[in-house]
Amino acid sequence: MKKIKITCDRTADLPDEYLIQNDIETIPLYIILDDKTYRDGIDITPDDIFSYAERTGKLPKTAAASVQNYFDIFSKYESYDAVIHISLGENFSSSYQNAYLASQKFHNVHVINSDNLSTGTGHIVMEAVQLVEQGMEVESIVRKLTELVPKVEASFVIDTLDYLKMGGRCSAITAFSANLLNIKPCIEVINGKMDVGKKYRGRFEKSIEKYVVDRLKDRSDIVRDRIFITHSGCSEEIIKRVQELINQHQKFKEIIITKASCTISSHCGPNTLGILFKRI
Template sequence: MRKIKITCDSTADISDGLLERYSIDTIPLYINKDGISLKDGVEIQPEDIYSYANETGKLPKTSAVPIVEYINLFGRYANSYEAVIHINLGQQFSSTYQNACIAAKEFHNVFVINSDNLSTGTGHIVIEAAKLAEQGLPAEEIVGKINEIIPKVEASFVIDTLDYLRMGGRCSALTAFSANLLNIKPNIEVIAGKMEVGKKYRGKIEKSIEKYVVDRLKDREDIVTDRIFITHSGCSEEVIENTKQLVQQYQNFDEIIITQASCTISCHCGPNTLGILFKRK
């Protein structure tokens, strides 16, 4: 019997190449548009959400993976692996964690982890679990080590417009209008499993991203430099390449991994959002 199977949901924003490299299986959340439920990244793409928002002035709704689909996912591997470890989007952001926990009760060897994060903040946790599984560690030990790593993941993003947060009910129309009027680009940080507003940049998104990267990386000695994700929601190649060069200038990471945000994440942050996500010592 094979050892440990690692699974996650689509909001981890892990590229197909990484999923294949570490033999990770993923399950999509849902985007509900005009009464139709569409699988994130399978039946709908972020560009479809942006087009819909531009045309209608409103956002589709996001929804969690149903319990029965988690049961199907876990059932696919529970009999052929010693254990299944599933890493979820943070429980403060969605009921996916709760649904996965309910489904896991149907099996004796399924472990569900709340990443307390989103996007490739969760992605870091997933990759760490996969690397530990490759080492042949038992499931209980992997879960313990992962829970120690979770608080050390530093996830943040710079958002180009607050319109999507406004349409999603996460900020007021006045706040969004004021931010857009003053050309403010807020840095959204994930702290203790919740999104908080950090430093606010002013000016074009390209310059705001440059300042943000310098603020996050310059002169820091508490960063684990094995891997950093540059995750974006449709930024230009020029912005992505410039971000990569800045990262290399201020920290010597072994891997710089560029991924694009899923529909669920993009639905809340909107286009031209970019974040750098890494771990602290």
């Protein structure tokens, strides 16, 4: 069997146990607080960001891993038959571009643009692991992963637009109106970009219930091998209720619960939850 290394951006939000078990190296993005730079998930946690935002009314800045960062990682595996790197979507960060530029210095590195974020990217990583385990040729793995990219369905519901407002991704008036009317928007990843989908009204808990039913009920186009519940600081009660609703409407072989990385959390804020799965 050929020696193939899988790497990904840390924003894939996969559990540490899974990463260790499958020897996947992750590349962190950077979080900048008051001119101090931290590595996402290594030097800083989402709770640190939420505390900072509450204390200062400001969000940290985020920065992609540099071309040199990717070069340093890829150079460790020059003796491998191939390195397959799955990147955060190119419309969300310059991570993909930087990884691609670094890859041009190597004969064995293949960079996949996930066109997604969080465990939307994580699905592509897990698929890569399975294809490598099956002994598939590198070119076939890359082709299959690229074909899978548009079939990953990623969405999440945000409790408050305050973080999007602080990050300049929505106006103060929009955020104020949404909070005043108790609107919880569903953000969808479509064609590699974030768009606002259905807008729920009412308590976050009830909005999440409606959202899960809307995404899953009576659908026959879903691949039911796995689904992610990915969240930033949601209560155990909410997560348990989401699991119950998933089981009511679709029978997945595996439900994987993960926490969003600092980079993702800094844009969405606490009390954000999404279910992410694949379509046929």
